[in-house]
Amino acid sequence: MAIKSGTQADIAHRTLLSQATVSAAVRELATAGLISTAKDRGKVCLSPLHDVGVGVHLGFNHTTVVARRLDKEFDQVTSQVRSEGVSRGWQRALPDVKQMIEEAIEGTGQQRSHVLSLGIAVPRMINPQTAEFTLPILPPWREGDDPAGDLGSWLGVRALIDNDANLGALAEQTYSTREHAETVVYVKASTGIGAGIIVHNNVLRGHGGMAGEMGHLTVDPDGAVCQCGGRGCLETVIGADALIAQVRAARARNGAPPPETLEQVIVSANAHDAVCMRVIHDAGRRLGHSLAQLCNLLNPDLVVIGGQLAQSQLLLEGCNESLRRFALPGAVAASSKFVLGLSELGTQAEAQGALVLGLRGHEHSGGT
Incomplete structure (x- = not known):
């Protein structure tokens, strides 16, 4: 069973199956000895397995x-x-x-x-x-x-x-404690930038598997050349190498030791280092600008930020700033039940x- 255990109503809600279908499946699996139902709360659980x-x-x-x-x-x-x-x-x-x-x-x-x-x-x-x-x-x-x-x-x-x-995205939709969302966007922000998109429980992959390649959206036509061969991709602006380079350039003027990894930049930002805080917050703003376009196109219920950069609340703050500025109000307003949050499953x-x-x-x- 790929979803977490719960009541039959929980399972129907997450799988988009009817309660009657879930009930019939539960009876069949219980008869086969594969699942059990806790009498106190009606929770459906798998029977002991070694698999x-x-x-x-x-x-x-x-x-x-x-x-x-x-x-x-x-x-x-x-x-x-x-x-x-x-x-x-x-x-x-x-x-x-x-x-x-x-x-x-x-x-x-x-x-x-x-x-x-x-x-x-x-x-x-x-x-x-x-x-x-x-x-x-x-x-x-x-x-x-x-x-x-x-x-x-x-x-x-x-x-x-x-x-x-x-x-x-699949993990967040399957295991998240948030209310079930019809359209989920999961953004992984680490060495590179990518997005996973789920609509009606189906991962949107595209015919060649290239759906969600958010890191290769062009944000600066005259910008740096990306490893994909493009120029000015989002990844060249807020990917790990770009953020480390920004911090190094700023610290070169004050003699402070340069960071070697993105993790060091994040730790310093969380410790209130002014340069690293600015770099992470600005990265959030740039990411939020691209997410605003995605929200206008897909109108998702839930956008989840994961990856290493999700370890800094500053990224989320920057994203929110740009979403409010560049997305259609109806797409991201609280009244529309839109949610932007950090991954509940962490790394x-x-x-x-x-x-x-x-x-x-x-x-x-x-x-x-």
Whole structure:
């Protein structure tokens, strides 16, 4: 069951299925001994299982693995996090990722043979028709890299892969405590900028998997060249490299030590460093300007900010400023029930979404 446990009414609300359909499914699963219903609150729970679901987020500068026994709540995961990602190349990262998966599985009290499903999140475009990287294949990935194939064959399961912002959106809609939203936009703001969009419980991927590539919207036609080959992309303005460069340029005038990572910029901003506070707040304003255009186009119920930059409230404040200025009032007004907030799942959102993706793929493939 990919959604968190709850009452039958909760399940109907989240899946958009009728109460009658959910009730019939619950009776069938209960008869098969797969679920139980708590008599005191009518809560539907999975019966004890040994099966384990695994979700992996292969970031540029970090890797996150979550593993969960499938009869446990979504937040009862064991996790492994390392501040090294695939920036060194996939083949060099692969042994460490395998070790992290092993340790996360062991944390559930189960063995590798109990893994039922595997989902993988990557900060790159994935063609939904082929499950391969969409051209152009951007560094650090290379032609021939196949993380789903490598990890799936090693675990002996069918692994599924998708863009990490898409999976952040999937996790937020599946597990968020907020009221169920019809249209959800999840923005991952870290090394790069990406957006995942869900409409009516369906991830909007586009025919080539390029939907939501917000980081490659042109915001300055004469700006810096982006790694995608474009010029003046949003990512060149508020991506990690751009923000670090801004802080370094300002500190060069006062002799303060320059930051090496985005995390250092965020920590300094949260500690009230004037330069870092300004850089993060301005990044929020630039992000909010692009989000305003997205809100005018899609009119979402919920926009969630995730990724490293979500660790600073200043980013959200800057976003709100620009949304109020540039979005149509009816699209973002409180009276319209529009919500802009930070991710409730924090830095685990993409890995949690990958775990859900793996489970859904297992269901749809009939367990093969």
